[in-house]
Amino acid sequence: MILACQNISKTFGTTQILQSVSFHVNEREKAAIVGINGAGKSTLLKIIMGELSPDEGEIILSKGSTIGYLSQHQNLSSDHTLHEEMLTVKQDIINLDMQIRALELDMKNAEGDRLNQLLSTYTRLMHDFETQNGYAYQSEVTGILKGLGFSEEDFSKKVNTLSGGQKTRIALGKLLLSKPDIILLDEPTNHLDLVSIAWLETFLLNYNGAVIVVAHDRYFLDKVVSKVIELDHTKATTFEGNYSAYVDKKAMVQNALLKQYLNQQKEIKHQEEVIAKLRSFNREKSIKRAESREKLLNKIERVDKPTEHTQMHFSLEPRVISGNDVLSITGLSKSYGNLKLFSDLSFDIKRGEKVAIIGNNGTGKTTILKIINGLVAADAGEIKLGSKVQIGFYDQEHQVLDPDKTLFDELQDTYPHLDNTTIRNILAAFLFTEDDVFKRIKDISGGERGRVSLAKLMLSEANLLILDEPTNHLDIVSKEILENALNHYSGTVLYVSHDRYFINKTATRIMDLTEQTLLNYIGNYDYYLEKKPEIELAYLGKSKDNQSVSTANKTGAFGFPATTLSSIASPDLGSDTDSISDNKLTWQQQKEEQARQRKRKSDLKKTEDEIHLIETRNEEIDLLLTKEEIYTDVSKLIELNNEKKENEARLEELLEQWELLAGEE
Structure with missing residues (x-):
């Protein structure tokens, strides 16, 4: 055991956040802390780091262990370049290297005892240098920077010129490079593209220390963690296994608790009926029997009804059914100055498809959506909407919301035909009740703005939904509700997302924006991973023989059928027989x-x-x-x-x- 939390409690004002929270993490174990927004996940990490003091309880860290922490929000300020900033972590090794080089120069002119003394010091410093893997620190820095999505051209950029997301990646890189015994990560995948997230998964899986991570990226949690610590209604429960195992076990526990509660309620009701009947006999012995049963009933330790979180409830349904051809794009190109995002893109989308556009950061995924919505002009290309197509747009920056309006006015002004009661009911379905509806958009959180945008999307009754990072700022429960709504939606969906679990659950087709063009995969994210090497090889082969690959980019050009005959399993007659017998x-x-x-x-x-x-x-x-x-x-x-x-x-x-x-x- 390297870390233990024992009976940690924390209250802010009158609100209890954590109550008697206890768990432990073993050496080299990878654990996740999960819970809805506001459950206290980040608070718990700050208590472990000593940034906050618990009201009760204690944090026990194994003697001599080091701990590192990446918070959600970084305010990294430095005049260093990216490469120089990363090297600050290895300053001890750099100093050691400089001492060794200086000794080498001194030894050239030394003799006798002086030389022997210098050689002894040199041997000791070289041993320290090798023990600390000094020969590899430069390659470590380069590997981590590239793994986190920085190119070699980025290495010379000043840290102060970077975006907030890039600074967070540098902070993450410094933490990984420092190799503490325990790493605490708060939403580490928020500013990473899919390639970088996959790299981080591999890094953490092979990491020699312990890792505690808070993340809403369920695919990431499935890959990395072997223990899940759930914070729910101020209490902590530990589940062994990855995220999917946690979901299954959690459902079993909830079902068992509910069954236990219902059974006890049934027994209590039955006993109350027996007591009432015995009293109705109105005999001395039957009354005594009733009183005896009543005493026993009062001594029963009552099972609490399993608590359920208030969840938003919504469904998406188009008002008008579109034609079969929903969207056709031909020859689409876009550049910003010397930066070419993509060129000569062509693809079609049919009614009922759920299409995800994926790709590295900066490749132009969001730009494609904005061009389709008329928010950005294309340099070239043609966009055709099919018959009766009505677009509903959800953008990750929520620019469709007026920051100076209240939530109530935002919906009322967009949909003036709705009465006050209907608007309040819609907002309540998205967890905005009472005076919350009169808050201004600019005063609410990113997650709350996301819920307002979803409410507007639901009311639009559009038959083509265009979504830009719809799961950003949503907690896991809200993501699952959105997944369910999209899977039951009879219209067409085109979206950009880096949430692989969400893509896997909702996409019927994936378009990978890579090398300024699109590769098409007819399937979900697991299918994409399976076929990616094969399809990229086909694409690269074609690019060698024919410089213009855009004509091959129409739907299905590089796609493979999502199912094959081999996937159709023959029936297991033995198991069927057993089932019939049972x-x-x-x-x-x-x-x-x-x-x-x-x-x-x-x-x-x-x-x-x-x-x-x-x-x-x-x-x-x-x-x-x-x-x-x-x-x-x-x-x-x-x-x-x-x-x-x-x-x-x-x-x-x-x-x-x-x-x-x-x-x-």
Whole structure:
């Protein structure tokens, strides 16, 4: 064990964020911390780093262990170049190298004891240099920079001239280069393209230290982690396995808890009915039995109902069905000055397709979407929309939102035909309630702006959705809701995303923007990974023989069918037979149980009827015993008293029998 969190609690104001959170991480273990936005993931990382103090609990770090942290937001400021900034991490080795070079010069002119002394120092420093892998530090720096998506031309750029995302990548590179025993990463994939994310996955999998990562990238978590720590309603639960294993186990746990809760509620209701029935018999012994049962019922440790998070609810449905040909693009080109993004792109999109455009950062993916939407002018090319096509656009920068408007006004001004109640209901479906609807767009978070944009998208009733990074700023639960909405959407979708899990769940086709052109894959992301080497080889082969490859870029030119005959598995007759047998057995057991319950209910009713008859007869006897002609007749008096004694004995038997039958439910 290299790190342990023991009973960590943290409150901000009156809001409890973490309560008695405990877990541990072993050496070289890769763990994820997951939870909805606001669950306390980043807070927990800051407590581990000592940037925040817990209200209760302690962080235990293995003696002598080093720890490094990449926060979500970096404010890196430096006059260094990228390469120089990375080298600051290796300053100790650089200093050691300089000492060794200086010693080499000194030894040229030294003699005798002085030389021996210098040689001894030289040997010791060389050993330290080799131990610290000094010969490889330059290649390490280059490898990490290239892995994080920087070209050699970028190495000489000043850090202060970089974008926020690029600075975050430099901060990540410095952290990886420093090789602490524990790495804490808060959303490390946010500013990485798909190639860089894949590189980071491999780096972390092979990393000799422990890693704790907070990320909404589910594909990344599946690849990297072997433990998931879930923060939910201030508590922590640990699940062994990757993200997909966590999802499965979480569902099993939730189902088991819900079943346990429902079973207990059913038993409580049953016991309450038994108690009420025993009291209704209005006999001293039945009342005592009722009181005894009530005491036992009050001592039961009640199972809490499993908590569920409030989720946004929405569906997408086009108002008008488009023609089969939705979008046709021919000869599309775009450059910014000397920077050529792409040239002579051509592709078609048909009704019902869910098409993802992927590619490295800066290749022009978002530009393609903006050109289609008329927000950016193309240098060349033709864009044709099909019959009855209506576009709904979601942009990652949310420029379709007016920052000075309230959420309510944003929807009302866009859709003036909607009444106030409808607008409030729509916003409530996206988790904006009460006074939240009167907040200004500029005052809400990126995730909240994303939800407002999704609300507008839903109301648009468009039949062609064009989405630019729709999962940015969404937590995992919200991503899954969006995936479900898109998978049930009967219209057409064209989107740009670096969320591989999202692509895998929603895409029916992938277009990879690479080397200024598009490669087409008829399938989801897993299919893309499988066919990528084959298709790129086909593309590169064609590019060698024929310099113009744009004519081959129409839909399907480099695509392969997503399914083959080999993927159609033959039926497993043995397992089917077992299944049929099991079903028969289950059916037979169900029939026997149904018959048992019918008999129990019948016996219960007969018992209750007999109890009622005897109690009615006892009431008649009590009335008879008050009459003079009875209590003056000794033989009649004895006869009635004997009958009542027999009735009381029988009632005791019947009450026990009734209680036994009632308890068998």
